[in-house]
Amino acid sequence: MQTTCLYWGLAWTVLTRAEACVYIQSLQRKNHSPTIAECRRLNLVLRYIKKVQSGVLYKRLRHPLKIVGMSDAAFRAQPEEGSGLALRGLVTLLMEDDMAGPRSKSGTVHLLDWLTRRIRRVVRSTFSAELNALMDSLENVLLIQLALHEVFCGVTDDVDDLTQRLENGWLYPPVEAMIDAMSVYEALTVEECGTPQESSLKLHLLAVRDRLSRGVIRALHWGDTRDMGADPMTKGGVGRELILAISNEGRYQPEHASKTHQPCKRKFDPVLCSGHIRCPPATL
Numbered sequence: 672m673q674t675t676c677l678y679w680g681l682a683w684t685v686l687t688r689a690e691a692c693v694y695i696q697s698l699q700r701k702n703h704s705p706t707i708a709e710c711r712r713l714n715l716v717l718r719y720i721k722k723v724q725s726g727v728l729y730k731r732l733r734h735p736l737k738i739v740g741m742s743d744a745a746f747r748a749q750p751e752e753g754s755g756l757a758l759r760g761l762v763t764l765l766m767e768d769d770m771a772g773p774r775s776k777s778g779t780v781h782l783l784d785w786l787t788r789r790i791r792r793v794v795r796s797t798f799s800a801e802l803n804a805l806m807d808s809l810e811n812v813l814l815i816q817l818a819l820h821e822v823f824c825g826v827t828d829d830v831d832d833l834t835q836r837l838e839n840g841w842l843y844p845p846v847e848a849m850i851d852a853m854s855v856y857e858a859l860t861v862e863e864c865g866t867p868q869e870s871s872l873k874l875h876l877l878a879v880r881d882r883l884s885r886g887v888i889r890a891l892h893w894g895d896t897r898d899m900g901a902d903p904m905t906k907g908g909v910g911r912e913l914i915l916a917i918s919n920e921g922r923y924q925p926e927h928a929s930k931t932h933q934p935c936k937r938k939f940d941p942v943l944c945s946g947h948i949r950c951p952p953a954t955l
Contacts, residue, residue, distance in 0.1 A: 677713055681720070688725055689762070689918050690911040691716065692787040692904055696758070723911075728921040730779045736844040737768035737889070738783070738819070740812035743851060743901035744790065744804035746797045757790040759804035760904025762914070763812055764923060765819075765844065772931055773849045773892045778924040782917050783815055787904045795869060801852035802875050809848060809879070809888065816842050840886030840935065849892040849929075851902070856893040859883070860932040886935035895927035 681695050694716045698709065741762040763784040767775040790807070794800045817833065820842040828836065836842050850856060858867065859879055866873050882888045896902055900923065903914045917923050 677717065681713070681716060684720055687727055688720060689727075689782065689785040690723075690725060690903055690914045691720055692785065693758070693760070693907050694719075696787045696789075697907065723915075725915060725919055727782055727918050729781050730921045732765065732767055732779060732781065735768040736765055738812060738816055738844050738846045739764045739766060739773045739849055739892075740808050740846065741773075741849045741894075741899060741901040742801075742805045742808035743899055743905050744797070744800040745905035746794060746800040757794045757800045757803075758905045759788055759790050759800070759807060760901040761786050761804075761808040761811055762900040762904060762917070763815055764900070764917070766923070768844065772925075772929050773847065773894060774923070774925055778922050780917060780921055780923045782921070784811065785904060786811070798852070798854050798858075798867065799869055799872060801850065801855045802858075802872055802879075805848065805850055805855065805879065806875050809846075809882070812846055812848070813837065813887075816844065816846050819844060838885065838887065840889065845889040846887070847890045847892060848888055849894050849899070851894055851896045851899045853893060856891065856930065856932070859891060883932070884934050889935065890931055890933040892932075893930040894925060895929065898925035898927050898929070 681691075682699065685692050685695055698713055698716065741764070743760045745756075745758045745760075747756050761784065762782070765781040765783050767777060767779070769776050788807075790800060790803050792803050794803060817837065820833075820836075823843055858865070858876055864873065864876055864880060867876070879888070879891075883891060898913070900913055900917055903909055903911050913923075
């Protein structure tokens with residue numbers, strides 16, 4: 672009973688402790704029949720959470736803004752379970768839209784959402800895990816975009832108009848995606864979409880490419896793994912300094928080179944987005 676209470680108590684910390692999500696998700700996979708080793712790991716995570724102070728800090732941002740969804744995945748075979756383990760991690764940031772790439776001049780960001788979840792689809796490779804994680808992450812990020820659009824631009828559209836704006840890429844703030852899998856980035860940015868080894872994945876490639884071409888996803892970035900904020904969401908062995916800087920200090924400043932693919936060059940116009948009601952305010 673005490674073990675169950677501790678499991679659920681740690682689960683509540685996911686609301687404010689992004690850096691501990693992967694550990695808690697790992698523990699919850701065996702909470703129905705915990706062993707002595709699992710209880711020791713449970714106490715180890717509890718000691719870490721009590722020792723390392725963390726929270727979420729939000730500083731002032733200035734318009735125009737953009738949403739950057741960082742997607743990452745981890746795939747590992749598990750012979751003892753007869754299946755592979757595929758996790759996806761997502762970190763959603765709101766930042767000033769004053770520079771190209773997944774960055775801003777000030778480096779100030781808002782941590783809007785984070786998650787660590789198991790990929791429910793069958794995956795047979797890292798490529799498949801990364802692509803499926805990107806597909807699922809885009810759905811989460813677009814929901815956040817819909818909510819922020821109504822916050823900044825007002826609730827003036829019916830369902831059909833809002834859907835049309837979403838499909839045409841006329842919501843504010845615009846959405847950009849960031850991954851660290853070069854194979855997925857090249858498959859999505861090559862001129863002619865080829866057929867991967869798992870032929871069923873071509874539908875996912877075409878779906879993401881279509882959203883990029885229509886401006887629903889304004890840009891796709893490839894970033895170094897060391898600058899990937901979602902990397903700690905799927906791997907417990909990597910450092911937590913980056914995700915702690917994002918959450919505790921509201922700061923994200925990538926230090927390594929990145930690549931950007933933006934097939935739709937249409938410039939976003941907040942006035943067109945907000946109709947004749949009002950423009951987004953000058954400061955947030």
